[in-house]
Amino acid sequence: MKVTAQHGNHHGNHDESTTTTDLFSYLETLPRSSLLALYEDPLRGQYAAKTILQRLPELARQFTVRLSVCGGSFPYGSCAAWSASRTKRDVKAALYRMQALGVIDTIPLLISQQDDDQQREDFELIMKKGVDNDNNNSYTPQGRIQKYLENNIDPNGIISLSPQFYKAIQISLTSLSPSPYPELSNEELEKFQQLEQQNPSEKKKYPNHAPTFIELETFTQKRWDSVLHYLVGTDDPDYDDPPDAIQNFLEETGLMQEDPEYQYRGMKQTQQQRQQQKAPLIISSKGYEFMLQEVHVQVWQFVLKYIQKLGAQVNMETFRREALLFLICLSYCRVGKGYPAGALSKDTKKIMKDFSLFGLVYVCRMGGATLFFPTRVAVNLVVGGLTDVGGEGGGGGASSATTGSNTVAASESTSIAALSSSAASTRVLENALEDPIPSKNHIAIIVQTNFQVCAYTTSSLHVSMLGLFCDVTSYRRLPNIIFYRITRDSVKSAFKLGIEARQILRFLKMHAHPRLRTGDQPLIPGNVEDQIILWHRELTRVRMEEVYSLQCKDIQEYEAVRQFAEDHDAFGWGSEVKLRILVNYQQSDQIMAFVRRWRTKLFKKRDV
Numbered sequence: 200m201k202v203t204a205q206h207g208n209h210h211g212n213h214d215e216s217t218t219t220t221d222l223f224s225y226l227e228t229l230p231r232s233s234l235l236a237l238y239e240d241p242l243r244g245q246y247a248a249k250t251i252l253q254r255l256p257e258l259a260r261q262f263t264v265r266l267s268v269c270g271g272s273f274p275y276g277s278c279a280a281w282s283a284s285r286t287k288r289d290v291k292a293a294l295y296r297m298q299a300l301g302v303i304d305t306i307p308l309l310i311s312q313q314d315d316d317q318q319r320e321d322f323e324l325i326m327k328k329g330v331d332n333d334n335n336n337s338y339t340p341q342g343r344i345q346k347y348l349e350n351n352i353d354p355n356g357i358i359s360l361s362p363q364f365y366k367a368i369q370i371s372l373t374s375l376s377p378s379p380y381p382e383l384s385n386e387e388l389e390k391f392q393q394l395e396q397q398n399p400s401e402k403k404k405y406p407n408h409a410p411t412f413i414e415l416e417t418f419t420q421k422r423w424d425s426v427l428h429y430l431v432g433t434d435d436p437d438y439d440d441p442p443d444a445i446q447n448f449l450e451e452t453g454l455m456q457e458d459p460e461y462q463y464r465g466m467k468q469t470q471q472q473r474q475q476q477k478a479p480l481i482i483s484s485k486g487y488e489f490m491l492q493e494v495h496v497q498v499w500q501f502v503l504k505y506i507q508k509l510g511a512q513v514n515m516e517t518f519r520r521e522a523l524l525f526l527i528c529l530s531y532c533r534v535g536k537g538y539p540a541g542a543l544s545k546d547t548k549k550i551m552k553d554f555s556l557f558g559l560v561y562v563c564r565m566g567g568a569t570l571f572f573p574t575r576v577a578v579n580l581v582v583g584g585l586t587d588v589g590g591e592g593g594g595g596g597a598s599s600a601t602t603g604s605n606t607v608a609a610s611e612s613t614s615i616a617a618l619s620s621s622a623a624s625t626r627v628l629e630n631a632l633e634d635p636i637p638s639k640n641h642i643a644i645i646v647q648t649n650f651q652v653c654a655y656t657t658s659s660l661h662v663s664m665l666g667l668f669c670d671v672t673s674y675r676r677l678p679n680i681i682f683y684r685i686t687r688d689s690v691k692s693a694f695k696l697g698i699e700a701r702q703i704l705r706f707l708k709m710h711a712h713p714r715l716r717t718g719d720q721p722l723i724p725g726n727v728e729d730q731i732i733l734w735h736r737e738l739t740r741v742r743m744e745e746v747y748s749l750q751c752k753d754i755q756e757y758e759a760v761r762q763f764a765e766d767h768d769a770f771g772w773g774s775e776v777k778l779r780i781l782v783n784y785q786q787s788d789q790i791m792a793f794v795r796r797w798r799t800k801l802f803k804k805r806d807v
Contacts, residue, residue: 219499219503220492220496220499220500221495221496221499221581222499222523222526222527222580222581223251223254223300225499225503226251226300226523227299227300231301233516233519233520234300234301235301235361235363235364236363236516236520237520237523237524237527238301238361238363238364238366238367239363239367240520240524242379243379243524243527243528244363244366244367244370245367245368245370245371245374246371246379246524246527246528246531247367247523247524247527248364248367248368248370248371249368249371250527250530250581251300251302251364252264252368252371255293255296255297255300255302256292256293256296258282258285258289258290258293259293259294259296259297259302261281261282262278262281262293262294262297262358263297263302263360263368265278265281266278266303266358266359266360266365267360267365267368267369267372271359271360271362271365272357272358272359272360273357273358274355274356274357274358275307275352275353275354275355275356275357275358276354276355278290278294278358291352294306294352294358301361301363301364302360302361302364303358303359303360303361303364304358304359304360304361306352306356306358307352307353307356307357308352308353377531378531378532378533378538379528379531379532380528380532380538380539380542380543381538381539381542382532382533382536382537382538383536383537383538383539383570388409388537388565388570390566391409391565391566391568391570392408392409392565392566393566394565394566394567395407395408395565395566398566398567404564405555405562405563405564405569406561406563406564407563407564407565408563408565409537409563409565409570409572410535410561410563410572412534412535415534415535415561415572415574415575416574416575418558418561418574419558419559419574419575419576420558421438421439421558422441422556422557422558423498423557423558423576424438424660425438425439425440425441426441426445426449426501426557427490427497427660428659428660428663429441429445429446429449430449430454430455430482430486430489430490431482431490431660431663431664431667432481432482432663433659433660433662433663434659435659435660441556442556444553444556445556445557446480448504448505448508449480449486450480451508452485452504452508453483453485453486454482454483454485454486454489454504455480455481455482455483455486456480456481456482456483456696456697457478457479457480457481458478458479458480458481459695459696481696482667482696483696483697484696484697484698484699484702485697487664487667487696487697487698487702488702490664491702491705491706491709495579495580498557498559498576498580499580501557502522502526502554502557502559502580505522505553505557506518506519506522506523509553517546518546521544521546521547521550522550524547525543525547525550525551525554526577526580526581527581529559529560529573529577529578529580529581530577530578530579530580530581532573532577532578533573533578534573534574534575534578535572536572536573537570537571537572538570538571538572538573539568539569539570540562540568540569540570540571541568541569551571554577555571558574558576559573559574559576559577559580560572560573560574560577561574641655641656641658642654642655642656642658642661642710643655643656643710643711643712643713644707644710644711644712645711645712645715646685646707646711646722646723646724646727647724648724648726648727650684650685650686650727650730651682651683651684651685652665652669652682652683652684652685652707653680653681653682654680654681654682654683654710655679655680655712656680656681657679661710662681664706665681665683666683667693667696667698668685668689668690668692668693668698668703669683669684669685669686669689670683670684670685670686670688670689671683671689673686685727685731687734690703690731690734690735691734691737694734694735694738699735700731700732700734700735703731704723704728704731704732707722707723708722708723711723744771744783745783745784745785746771746772746781746782746783746784747781747782747783747784747787747790748779748780748781749779749780749781749782749787749790749791749794750778750779751778751779751780752778752798753778754775754778756778756794756797756798756801757773757775757778757780759797760780760790760793760794760797761773761780763790763793764780764782764786764790767786767789767790768783769782769783769786769789769790770782770783771783
């Protein structure tokens with residue numbers, strides 16, 4: 200029996216921002232219809248197709264280009280012959296990636312009749328939970344799907360580009376237009392500037408002049424730094440609070456929360472009075488996890504949360520398509536060049552204005568026209584190439600470069616995580632620390648066995664992050680180093696904010712001094728790491744969970760039920776000796792239905 204498998208694209212209710220780190224991993228989580236809608240756009244679909252083509256693995260890219268010049272479809276056997284030097288598994292993996300991104304139609308599979316029931320059950324679970332591309336365990340639904348792809352592709356089947364992608368990639372390969380929007384020349388910008396001087400705009404919401412390259416970089420850095428400093432609650436006068444819209448956004452997305460320990464003035468206040476006297480916002484556990492990411496991941500997650508938040512208020516499909524297409528199109532623009540906002544649709548104009556609050560685009564109004572200038576962050580966001588973006592990322596950094604006007608200080612949060620694998624980054628940081636006062640984009644931490652923390656930094660952002668779990672009364676500062684002490688009370692205060700022990704340890708290890716990485720000693724003393732974990736366990740000594748007890752008849756039934764329960768995230772505990780399984784009570788009906796099917800099938804086999 201021949202079936203067509205659709206997998207790799209699902210639309211679950213999980214928080215996509217926690218599982219995707221860039222545009223392409225996010226696209227693979229979208230329904231197939233949403234991907235095809237991107238390619239189907241008459242004006243911008245070609246840029247979406249071109250972006251996907253450039254990002255595909257080498258073999259998948261070769262298949263795509265060859266199919267696009269061969270009428271859009273070709274027999275599977277002939278496609279496999281295009282890469283004789285590659286294994287069949289490489290070929291099928293390339294096809295699987297192409298299908299996951301909507302490049303080709305669904306792959307035809309051959310499924311035997313006896314596997315039909317199991318196959319349908321696997322597909323239903325995959326549609327609900329999604330596919331783990333790295334899971335090759337044949338005992339799981341994901342692994343079984345992968346095994347079918349490797350062994351059961353119909354050899355006589357036809358591999359076809361999806362009609363939407365085929366049309367878009369043909370336009371892209373023959374188009375001579377380098378940018379999706381008309382780029383303004385210097386003469387046109389000067390003309391707008393002259394018109395502005397003759398008739399100044401009454402509305403002062405946006406600047407009335409075109410930015411220089413330095414101003415554009417500074418704009419991005421200040422906007423993003425203001426968000427990060429506000430998130431951790433620094434009092435640095437060099438950084439202004441972000442706009443009110445961003446502050447509300449940080450709270451609505453769960454990156455910040457009201458202070459749970461805030462003491463209201465007046466014990467006899469009513470609930471209404473307390474609501475009017477709002478508690479101050481502080482960083483949440485989700486916000487702290489956000490600060491530990493690299494800068495390009497931070498920016499992407501911020502944009503993704505924006506898409507999810509605004510999409511819930513309007514038509515999700517339409518809004519998401521417009522936002523994704525705008526991001527893709529920005530990657531084909533040039534940094535420092537101006538583009539007319541009149542070339543954007545109504546929905547995209549709103550997205551453009553919101554992106555300006557994040558520092559992704561610089562918006563100005565001159566001569567009665569609204570113009571936008573993409574920043575380096577926006578242009579590089581799609582490819583995740585933000586290693587040359589200025590500003591202070593929460594993850595900290597070790598590299599810096601300032602060569603000419605086209606290069607800015609490397610982000611704090613793009614290099615510390617890579618110190619263990621980059622000797623060059625280590626040398627750069629060591630050289631920087633030899634200066635009396637290191638620059639603000641550096642941090643190196645030494646944790647001592649007496650719980651004292653020594654941090655080489657002058658960044659108020661990093662000082663505030665350390666202050667979240669260190670005793671602020673023990674704070675001491677020298678010109679190039681600060682001292683803190685980790686105490687039980689300070690760590691438990693961090694736990695009350697939702698910050699976890701693993702996040703604290705990850706921060707300390709991520710920013711460990713380079714000299715600690717050259718020996719055999721751990722980055723954090725064992726007694727300190729163990730104690731932080733033990734303090735965290737004090738919060739979760741006992742956890743109550745309602746379960747359903749199931750007694751199996753034999754070991755075969757026990758193994759089958761256990762595997763089914765694990766596949767559906769319902770397994771709690773099991774004993775092979777007693778043949779007893781405890782499963783989640785809310786899913787007990789589903790488990791019992793499986794047991795009845797199993798016993799019925801076993802009974803029929805015995806009759807035969």
